[in-house]
Structures are given as structure tokens and as C-alpha cells.
Amino acid sequence: MKNEVKEHVISMLVNNRPGVLARVAGVFGRLGYNIESLCVAETISPKVSRITSVSKADPAFTEKVKKQLNRLVDVISVAELEDGTSAKREMMLIGITIDEKNRPELSRAIAMFGCTVISMQESYCILQVAGNKGDVETVLNFLKPLGVKDIARTGAVALESES
Amino acid sequence: MEKTGAEILLNTLSKEGVSEIFGYPGASTLAIHDCMNETGIKHLLVRHEQAAAHAADGYARATGKVGVCIATSGPGATNLVTGIATAYMDSTPMIALTGQVTTGLLGSDAFQETDIIGITMPITKHSFLVQDVRDMASTVREAMNIATSGRPGPVLIDLPRDVLAARSNDDEEVAGGFPEQQEAHFGEEERRRLKQIVRLLNESERPVLLVGGGVKLSRAFTELADVIQKGNIPFVTTMMGIGSVYTPNGFNLGLIGTHGTDLANRIVHQSDFILAVGARFSDRTTSVIEEFAPLATIAQIDVDPTSIGKNIKTDISVVSDIRVALQELLGLVNEKKREDWIARIDRERERIAKEGSDDGCGPAGECIRMVQECMPEKTIAVTDVGLNQIWAIRSWKVKIPRGLITPGGLGTMGFSVPASMGARIGAIDHEVVVFTGDGGFFMNIQELATIGFYNIPVKIVVFNNGNLGMIRQIQHHFYSSRYRDSRLSDLVNITEIAKGFGIPSEKVSADDPRKGIEKLCSSEGPFLLEVVVDEDNYVYPIIPPGKSNVEMIYGRSE
């Protein structure tokens, strides 16, 4: 059974009002599924939010979660997004301490990976990386030995490639 | 004209057809109680908020209308919780109104503040916190719509005190609101699937209909009866399905599952096609899921997609309002005699009768049959939980839609007495009889005061076996008769207590109950009959935990 566990991206449109996220999260919790990452923000319509969640789960997951989510009055639509037919991106902010030793290597990495420098102090900088999960992790792994102090990452946001 | 939030709330409820509310006041809901009379809605003051929720539930189950209850913030609201959960499990359309502290104090642990929306989130279909008086009317309408549409259920409206006092122009509404809840749509796809089901049903040789609570909720009583008659299809019911259909011929095989009849369970086991209508295949129905109906193709019709294939893998299903689906189905189902199948069922029935394995629940069951005989045909029976529930379900022959009310999903002891008040007030033309155990009776005994005060003419039968009987039976079979913590007292004088509440009462033995039953049935107002039952009057057959529906334990209810 274990090897059937895979990553599921669920994208839902919900009413943009208080308490909705708690209801949505409650569904995952009651069914015993963990949420690996979660993104919530307004869509073009201010009355509607998009929630994108990622869970590692067994094949029964999608069906169960979709049905229960659809039962919530505030949920407008639910879909699982598959790799081939959707665009999926995440973003990471990486805080790194700078010293004489790592400065040259750091400058090279910034250029090589095309990181955006968000803030630069004398001994600390914050870089931004965006891409798919693999891209973001490659950069992180490369920078780790150079003195990464903290990170904040968004988790996936995703859209179906065809509307 | 400007009105207060409380007035708008009640006026909107009234326009939506609400005429009674069961409740208990507190400082934060006084604005509502203060103008209740003026809006033409009658308030019935219970003696505990749990009873308000059960009464609203009983009202809804007896009438098909929405039941409404109200409680104050904090402890009032938390006292509703068991009643809301009971309604949720059995999909009762209900509105629970709760007082709340003023909006400025929300989240500050103010006096009598509880996050009742958070507490009830998993046991309500939806809930609202009204933060602006201009949202009041639209929220109430929306709540009524949600409570009654699709698979019905309880909806909670949390009402901060300042919003109830604030004034607004009745019909001025903040734009927005919810879209109308869509009823399940019966389109091409549904028709195609239904046709497939009917083909399988027509081809099958040993079909059984499995009738669940959804039939009542969608008022599909006549449609179901017509399908059964036309196709000559025997049927079994889940606990919630009891009272959905009455056919005088032998097609009703009875209840299936853990507390089901030998006949129903055996016939389901032999059938080659099962069509479930409005049933979710709960563990009480199927017992060991892998061994449920091993020979049958299983088809399912339900309005709630989450009920389909939730517990059992169905071979084919349709999401649809049950009434709509049965209307379609009626036109397509073949008139078929099914002589072999009916004859086989009759042989099984005779064998069981000869062996006496479906016993009649002993003297307690006989007592229930006698009560039914001397009450009018339209009488509604309300059960509690325990042996008394199984005795009642097995012995009361339901002859009218909504003729039996039971808390099947949650199994809430203490349900019956308050639910009967609601049922009697809602279904004004029907007599209401309660069957309860002594344990469950004590759980909401305070409601005798409500019954006495409003002179609600319910007939209460308390089966006094001095024990938590059903627990005792489990201990007898599966805990080597170690009766730990299941013995109640026989020191309590129940009839004197009833009289103390102003309710006439008699005590009889289950072996000789006639005189008492006659008094119960002929009383004008409320009446309580205590029936003393032997503590070993169990129910048989029963299915042990972890066993399939045909591995029953037999015995005699003495």
C-alpha cells in the first residue's frame, strides 16, 4: 500500500468569508489526511478565494476529500490538478548570513540560478526563488552549506493549463 | 419601517412558515423572547436546552417541516450540542438559534461566551454568525434553504446581542448573499444510469430493495410503494428507513443489520440484486462489510454524493432526489411475478417461525403490540435507545409515513420524551406514544414538567428493568455475565415522580399490563405507564461484534 502514496494537488474555489478555511481544513483533519502545504488568496472576483492544497495520500484520498468538500456550503468547486495538464509553482524566501568566505560563491549562485535579491544588508541577505518544487529545492540544497539561516516557502499554487 | 434584529429574525422565520420554537431564554436572547408573541410564533419553554433541540428534531421528523430551537449564549448553546448531533446524524432539517456576546467582545472570553460555531462545525450542515443586522433576513432565508435542500440537516445561526438590538429597514439587505442551493439535477447522465439499474433489476431473480431514511426525507412514500407493488420486490429497511412504506402483503421483511430480524438478514444474504434507496450502508446495517450480501450486485440511489460508495463498493449508482428517481423508475420497472423468489422467502419465513428464532421480544414486545392495538391507527411511536428501542422497532407495525421516530444514527439516550413533545405539537392530528427504558427516561426526566405545564397529551411507556438492559445483554454474552456498572436502582418510585409533575400514572407488570394499557390509551391528557420488565428480557437474535449478518446468536426473550 505504501508505494501507492503520492502527492495530490487539490484546487478549490470558495466563498471569501470568515471561517471557510477552518471548515475546509476540518474536512482533511476528520478524514485523517495531513496538509503538506496550503495557499489561500483572493481570485479576480473579490467574493471568491482559491485554496490550493497539497497532501501526500493514498488513491482513495481524492474521491473522499472531493465529496466531503463539495458538501460544504461555502465551497464552489473542487478539482484535483494533474501534473501534465496544470501549471504548478512555488516560491521560497531564503535568508543567508554573508561573510568574507561565502561572498564570492554566493554571488555566483545568485547569477547562476537567477535568484532575485529582496534585501541586502552587510551581513545578511534575503533571496527569492520561484519555480516548480524541484527547482526551488535544488537552489536550497546548493545554498545550505553556505549558511542558510531561515526559509519561508509558499507551497504550491496551481492552475489548470486549459480553461 | 425600522425593526430590530430580533424582530427581523422572527418575522423572516414566520414568513418561512415557522410557527413554533422550542427553547430556553438567557440574557443574550431576551430581545428575541421579548417580541416572540407579536410575530405570531409560539415559544415552548422546555426545562433543559438539550430537550429543546430534541423537541425541534421530533417536530421535524413528525411533520417534514423545519424544527427550530433557541438557547442563550455559553451554557445554553453547549447544552444544545447532543440534540444538534442527533439531528445531524439522521439528516433532520433544523435551525438552532444561539445567543452570542456582543460583536465587540467576540473572542475575549467574555461572560458566557463560547465558540459555538467552532464546537458544532462537524455536526451542522452549515452555520452563520450574523455580524450585521442588515444581513439578518437573508441569512435566515438562506439557513432555511440549506436546512431543507439536498440532504437536509441542522443549521446554526449565532446571534450577537448587539445585532439583535440593532435596527434596520427590514428589506434593506447587504448585497451578495448565497446562491440558491441547487437541488440535485436529474439529467441525461442520471437517466442513463437509472436505466442501467432498472435493466439489472428487471433481469434479477432474487432482488431486494433496501430502504433507508432518505425516502422519508424526500417524501417518496407512495412512489416507493408503487415500485414495490408493480415489480413484486421484497424489501428490508434500515433503522432510519422504518416507517417509509407500508405494504399489507408479505413484502416487508423487516429491519436488517445488527438488530435486524433473522428473515431480513438471511434474505439479503441470498439475494442477487440489492437496490438501496436513501441508505448509506452504515456499520449497523452491514455488520462485517466484506460478508454483506455476497451474491448481490449492489445499486444505490441517494441525493448525497458522499453517501454513495462511502461504506460499501456499489456496482452502479445515481445521485438524485429519491422521489424523482423513483418516479422515473416506476415507468421502467417490469411487472414481474417472481414466484420462485417469493416462494423461497415464504419457506424461509415458515422455517424461522417454526424454529422460533425471530422471537417476539418477550412480554415487552407483547406489551407494545397491545398498546398499538388500542391506539388509533394514525399514532406515531417515538423510541428511546436500548432494548426498548429494539423491542419497539420490532413490535410496532408502522402503518403511516413518519409513524416511527427513533434516533438511529447517534443512538441518543434521553431523546424520546422531549422528541415526543415536538412530534405531538407538530403533528396535531396524531396521537404520540413514547417507548423508553428507565435509564433513558432519567436522562431527560425534567421534561415531564414541560409536558405537564403545556398539557401535551403524549403517552409515555417506561420499561423499567432496573438496568441498562442493552448493556447488560452485551455483558451477558461477551463479558461472561459480569454486570459491571449497568445496574440501576429499583428504589425509585417512577409513578409517584410522574404524579409529582402533575401527570397521571400507573404501574403494571409486563406479564399483565392490560389494565394499565387501557388507562394509558383512554387518557385525555398526558399519561405515564411504568411497565416492570424482567431484567433478562433481552432481544434475539443479535449479531456479535465482528460477525456477519447471518452469524447470529439465538435465544429466547423471557
Ligand SMILES: Cc1ncc(C[n+]2csc(CCOP(=O)(O)OP(=O)(O)O)c2C)c(N)n1
Ligand atoms: C447518552 C447515552 N449514553 C450512553 C449510551 C450507551 N447505551 C446504549 S443502550 C444503554 C442502556 C439503556 O438503558 P435503558 O434506557 O434502561 O434501556 P434498556 O436497554 O434497559 O431498555 C446505554 C447506556 C447511549 N446510547 N446514550
Ligand SMILES: [Mg+2]
Ligand atoms: Mg432499562
